[in-house]
Amino acid sequence: MTVRRLGPADAEPYRAFRLTALRETPSAFTSGYAEECAKPMAATLQRLAEAENGPGALLGAFDDGGTLLGTAGLRVTQRGQERHKATLYGMAVARAAGGRGIGRALVRHVLRLAVEDGELRQVLLTVSEGNEPALRLYISCGFEVWGREPRAVMVAGQAVAKLHMVRLLDPEVTRAGG
Template identity: 40%
Template sequence: MPAITVRPLAPDDVAAYRALRLAGIAELPAAFCTTHAAESGLPLAQIAQRLRATSNQIIFGAFDEEQLIALAGLRREPIAVVHDKASLWGVYVAPQARGRGAGRQLVQAAITHACAIPELGRVRLAVAQDNHAALTLYLGCGFTLEDCPASDGMLQMQLWLPRPARASAESNVFMKINTLQISAK
């Protein structure tokens, strides 16, 4: 069995990306934030633009030789107030490729990419509560369930990124606040 390779997708991958994404939407419509009709109606040029990596978004693909078998996107929020968060989205593994580690490799690639962005503090995702394979994958990659009830059958999960420099800075702030003396009037 050939090794699976993971790399960021580029506009040249547009045909394979579109085909696999449409297959995912057809198989698991509740797991995607779009419909098959809406996605299939997008012009290829617009989809190719989505595949252009930017400072706010990157889409990874897993390949079995030359065949695209799995997808995962990472989108960083551009608004300054929430610039420390990113979303893992559009994760899909083709049925014939499941159980081979492609999903784990994609999620790990997204986490590694997120860790390289100093401002990011956490990655969030939504997953269908009945998608046990995805829940197992995300839990195995370090994600935890958020403390909010499931809405529309979707669970919210998050992964706090390791940031030792920020953690020590936060503890220094706590220490300063803890030792602050307030005079009584």
């Protein structure tokens, strides 16, 4: 498996992967399948270009044959007084590739990028309440729950709460959890 930054050349496989993830696990995301399907390929290209050229990144995990198996992104806040924060977003692993350590590898790469940034002091994320495998993964990577948002998203008329998590990047915390 190889983990690398995604760029505009990855637009087609990334879009297909993302749409599959949105269709298969709609409660895991704040975007919906139908709304993402309606967006043109130009929106995917813009998302990849922003991630490629900004201080954050959008990563993909690929098998030896070049198939995209998972994604995770790091979005860095640009406002001056919040520049110490970033968000892990777009985390997904193909169902057929589950249980192979792909999610852990992606989270670790995101955290490594955050530390290498030099200015970041914490990484935030949200995870849908009830998504126990993802919650266990994040906790094992040093994230901790700091809050719960009831009815964070509505999926097919059903309210889904999101747990807010944080991973501090202080040197003593980074050594312990990463």
